[in-house]
Amino acid sequence: MRVKNKMPSINICLVHYPVKNQNNQIITTSITNLDVHDLARLSTTYGLDCFYIVQPLNRQKELFQELIDYWKKGVGANYNLHRARAFHKVTIVASIEECLQDIGLDKEPIVIATGANIQGNIGYCQLRELAKTRNILLLFGTGWGLADSLIDKAHYQLAPIAGVDGYNHLSVRSAASIIIDRLCSKKWW
Amino acid sequence: MRVKNKMPSINICLVHYPVKNQNNQIITTSITNLDVHDLARLSTTYGLDCFYIVQPLNRQKELFQELIDYWKKGVGANYNLHRARAFHKVTIVASIEECLQDIGLDKEPIVIATGANIQGNIGYCQLRELAKTRNILLLFGTGWGLADSLIDKAHYQLAPIAGVDGYNHLSVRSAASIIIDRLCSKKWW
Structure with missing residues (x-):
């Protein structure tokens, strides 16, 4: 069973629609299996509240709900208890609106586009300061990134991870890991 | 063509042998396709010098050399120039010894187990301080982690990424991303 933290909570959302392709067109992407594993873990x-996956395509939702259940309570749960625990964080929703409703509109989450x-x-x-008092929802785009309409609607846009020589083409798995570490890690510096 | 940085350089090495399975036995793991993409990117x-993949199995080496060449100079290079640039960082070797020789024994890299x-x-x-004056080689284990023999032989063992409630089961893709960010990022805090 998923246990929601008391306020303030940090949530992440992996968006498969609306996102861009390399020609800047709005598309729906497929869910990538390792995204689910990596971001659940x-x-x-880091003790996040929930990891949402936005996927409007029913067949994709069904397929990955089956995969999530396999690790939560199927054969996978016996094979790897740590993985079972991680998969309890995952919720598949059809839209950002459904994600916000699940968090609770009364919690007024601050939406951060990345x-x-x-x-x-x-x-x-x-x-880090904001997260001390407010619920946070971080949006991560698949494909070639979040649609501009989503970025514009978010409360804030997070400063990108700077690369050297102008190269900053991280996978969404790497980028989310780094951003969550910068946001949630106990002070190591 | 791969261009090596002048000293000091930071290199990472993804180890498929010798690593442990969940029963603490020494095994050889298969290369995971997304590991190659994510760690190359x-x-x-972060401007690392080289990303080494240690894999002693010839058939695996051939298979992934073909994949790397596809992205470096095959159809993939035309499809995604950023990916081509990233794949120039990747070198497959049969052992840690071969990796150290490729870096250059005269460069006396400091080996860090993770x-x-x-x-x-x-x-x-x-x-971060050490990396200002010395060449660094960070070892990342696949499977259930680096063999104890490797950890013991390394010059240092890096403090693990602390999780909450005793849970720190990150994928190697996430862990490597976080560690490289902590080591190489321009100061953001």
């Missing part, structure tokens, strides 16, 4: 390691090419208007220190 | 984003369950004897601030 990340969410559990992406390699967005204009950041909030930094990591500011976000 | 990570290495390029893992969720190791006793750390160096922290992230110390490692």
